[in-house]
Amino acid sequence: MKVYFRVDASVHIGSGHVMRCLSLADALQKLGSDVVFVMRVQPGDLCDYTKKRGFKVEQLAQPDELINPESTTDYHAWLQVSETEDAEDFLAVAEDADLVVIDHYGINVHWETLVKSTTLCNLIAIDDLVRAHNSDMIIDQTLARKVSEYHVTSPGSHVLSGTKFALLKEQFSLLHSVALAKEIDKQVHRLLLTMGGVDNPNATLQVLNALSQRETAIKTTVLLSYNAPHFDSVASFCESNSDWLRHIPFCEDMATLMLEHTIAIGAPGSTSWERACLGLPSILIPLAENQLQICQNLVKEDAAMSLSLGEVPAQLNPKLDKLLHNFEAMRHNNLSLCDGKGCSRVVEKMRMLGWF
Incomplete structure (x- = not known):
């Protein structure tokens, strides 16, 4: 064919x-x-x-x-x-x-x-x-x-x-069962930050600035491609904060990368279903009109929380604290949404x- x-x-x-x-x-x-x-x-x-x-x-x-x-x-x-x-x-x-x-x-x-x-x-x-x-x-x-x-x-x-x-990708369905059986130390979270392959408004850097204000840093992986117009500023920030930040321009095996993390912050695009498949509760920041429905539906299912980009400086960390408090239930809700x-x-x- x-x-x-x-x-x-x-x-x-x-x-x-x-x-x-x-x-x-x-x-x-x-x-x-x-x-x-x-x-x-x-x-x-x-x-x-x-x-x-x-x-x-x-x-x-x-x-x-x-x-x-x-x-x-x-x-x-x-x-x-x-x-x-x-x-x-x-x-x-x-x-x-x-x-x-x-x-x-x-x-x-x-x-x-x-x-x-x-x-x-x-x-x-x-x-x-x-x-x-x-x-x-x-x-x-x-x-x-x-x-x-x-x-x-x-x-x-x-x-x-x-x-x-x-x-x-097939790897998500293969690792879904691994995620279901995975035991997580709720005292040691790892955060994956993915605001899309382009991120024109530089939401990534705004989120990083907010996360840097936390009293105790969360180990965070930032995924932002070379195509992004603000690649250099994000890469520089990550290099200056390498004690808690790791920057990856591209990842071929997203399923394995996600399985290494417990929570996420990102735009509510197609990768929302990847995060759900591997049980990552998320804070969603819509960057486009077509992402609003996905965002609303995930929040309704108690699989994610949402913020507008303008709310990030003041509200990101309180939302993140609430997500961590409700982590177990939200993780279960994600895993039930998509099997890959x-x-x-x-x-x-x-x-x-x-x-x-």
Whole structure:
């Protein structure tokens, strides 16, 4: 089966969409599928990383003038070109597609209709914005998402919703049972700070400044990539506070890294389900409009606490103290939300539909 993923990363989009697509791509490749990623060239695009992960990448041309999003919901700017132009560019390299997987807030039903009218492929839309789709399957891994929330325009379209379909690397499902059995010394916590691969507002440094005010420091690992615009300032802060801080620009094995920690502070993106799978209660700091629903749902399940970025200086440490006090219950709640087997469930559904 020839599978094409249409997904982008950039300094505005971040890396989460590509990372969850790579998890599904790994599962499909293991079953013998020929997998190709189609990605628009732009700053922070992860094309080279995707190649290093063992996948062919068809690179769509970077526009002569890059568009800067006007807000965190300016998804048209994420695509950089019109939907029609992007669909035509995609079809120029993917005419032989048996399956197309889209994970892009800038791609809507118009793009899907153009592609489906030109090829005989099945089409999967990975989404969490509850939009109309002309696709054969929709995957929305948002906690508490209901199938009925989606309006589908394709007869027989299937909606896979909720964290049971969270697209995580296989290592998370393997370590979930380890996390369940893990005994934790509640007097010796280790904190993982991950504000996303880009972190444009430099929330990482704001959190570190607040944590530095604690009477007793918590050993903390900071994950922030070289693509982040504030990489240097964070790296410098970590170097100056190396007695309690460790900075990692990139981690290939996030599951093992998370298992080494007990609590987390981060943005409520796709990595929320990774943290839940391995039982890390979190303080969530939304950095984009599309993260608010995830944040609210996790707080409602008592799996996380939340702060706005503006509340960090005054409220982070009181929230963290409360999280530590409620740690055991919150850890249990996280572990019950996600078992890391989402990719295998998606593949099994595809088998049932006779797609391969």
